[in-house]
Amino acid sequence: MREELQQTDLLLEWYDIHAREMPWRVPPQARKAGVAPDPYAVWMSEVMLQQTTVVTVRDYFARFMARWPTVHALAEAQDADVMAEWAGLGYYARARNLLKCARAVVAEHGGNFPANYDLLRTLPGIGPYTAAAVSSIAFDLPHAVLDGNVERVMARIYDIHTPLPAAKPVLMAKAEALTPDTRPGDYAQAVMDLGATICTPRNPACGICPWRDPCSARIAGTAVELPKKVPKKAKPVRHGTVYLGRRTDGAWLIETRPEKGLLGGMLGWPGSDWVDTSLPLPEAPPLIADWRAIQGEVRHTFTHFHLILQVMIADLPPDTPGNFIAAKDFQPSDLPTVMRKALDIAR
Numbered sequence: 359m360r361e362e363l364q365q366t367d368l369l370l371e372w373y374d375i376h377a378r379e380m381p382w383r384v385p386p387q388a389r390k391a392g393v394a395p396d397p398y399a400v401w402m403s404e405v406m407l408q409q410t411t412v413v414t415v416r417d418y419f420a421r422f423m424a425r426w427p428t429v430h431a432l433a434e435a436q437d438a439d440v441m442a443e444w445a446g447l448g449y450y451a452r453a454r455n456l457l458k459c460a461r462a463v464v465a466e467h468g469g470n471f472p473a474n475y476d477l478l479r480t481l482p483g484i485g486p487y488t489a490a491a492v493s494s495i496a497f498d499l500p501h502a503v504l505d506g507n508v509e510r511v512m513a514r515i516y517d518i519h520t521p522l523p524a525a526k527p528v529l530m531a532k533a534e535a536l537t538p539d540t541r542p543g544d545y546a547q548a549v550m551d552l553g554a555t556i557c558t559p560r561n562p563a564c565g566i567c568p569w570r571d572p573c574s575a576r577i578a579g580t581a582v583e584l585p586k587k588v589p590k591k592a593k594p595v596r597h598g599t600v601y602l603g604r605r606t607d608g609a610w611l612i613e614t615r616p617e618k619g620l621l622g623g624m625l626g627w628p629g630s631d632w633v634d635t636s637l638p639l640p641e642a643p644p645l646i647a648d649w650r651a652i653q654g655e656v657r658h659t660f661t662h663f664h665l666i667l668q669v670m671i672a673d674l675p676p677d678t679p680g681n682f683i684a685a686k687d688f689q690p691s692d693l694p695t696v697m698r699k700a701l702d703i704a705r
């Protein structure tokens with residue numbers, strides 16, 4: 359390790375001037391003046407930010423905080439309301455865990471997030487990353503937070519060429535060794551901001567980087583190659599069919615997806631299983647009707663596969679039995695993105 363990297367002051371001085379404004383963040387000046395972050399807001403933002411960009415999260419965060427401003431309020435929310443508010447943010451297991459965690463914080467900790475990494479880890483949906491982020495950002499405890507931005511910065515300042523994901527333990531050890539005892543919360547956010555704004559994947563702005571002097575990759579000229587990654591396997595493609603049935607009174611045939619599994623607990627259109635494209639296009643109409651195929655198809659990418667959906671529509675008599683949602687209660691924004699795409703095509 360280069361001596362200069364111990365001087366985390368370089369980074370903190372940069373952060374004092376360049377910290378990104380975030381609705382869940384207490385700026386460095388306010389923090390120095392004694393303003394403490396709201397652990398509920400920090401936790402909410404960190405759960406939302408996993409796999410999602412800051413730009414997308416801002417709106418969702420604002421809506422959640424306006425509707426459920428405290429962990430007590432969220433703990434008392436209806437599951438369906440939270441799932442509907444989360445719709446479009448993806449990775450829906452996070453929303454289910456959000457509720458479970460809020461309820462556990464209220465039931466087991468009197469509505470206060472514990473200021474302790476190990477206790478945080480016992481809460482639903484809080485893994486090592488979120489526990490470290492809440493510990494450091496909300497409670498100013500010296501825990502290293504290793505997100506994609508921090509991985510990149512660590513790989514570069516130490517010129518580490520081991521590909522991800524094998525490099526993770528080494529990068530974590532480096533990040534931990536660098537984490538200072540003074541202002542660890544600001545420091546954690548400073549490294550993330552450095553990765554997001556200066557040490558970017560393709561065009562690192564080394565000339566204005568507070569760590570340019572000690573950075574090994576800048577000296578070696580290898581920054582843009584790092585971090586190395588094992589090439590990803592191509593995602594398989596699956597296909598299926600969804601059925602958008604509408605009664606003549608405007609009500610839509612809809613279902614709540616099973617709790618377990620993809621899009622669990624979310625609203626969705628009835629449909630077939632999603633199967634490998636080498637198999638025949640599956641059909642599973644929810645009821646007998648004059649189903650017609652719509653031109654075009656829905657394409658959507660999940661973490662582990664691409665999905666192509668055939669969309670079928672039918673006009674149904676007003677007395678058709680089944681799980682219908684009245685036109686006045688139907689909000690497309692309550693649907694997860696893939697189901698909203700099907701609606702867009704049908705319309």
Ligand code: SF4
Pocket residue numbers: 511514515556557558562563564565567568569570571573574575576581
């Ligand atoms: S000097 Fe360049 S490569 Fe090194 S940390 Fe700064 S921006 Fe990243």
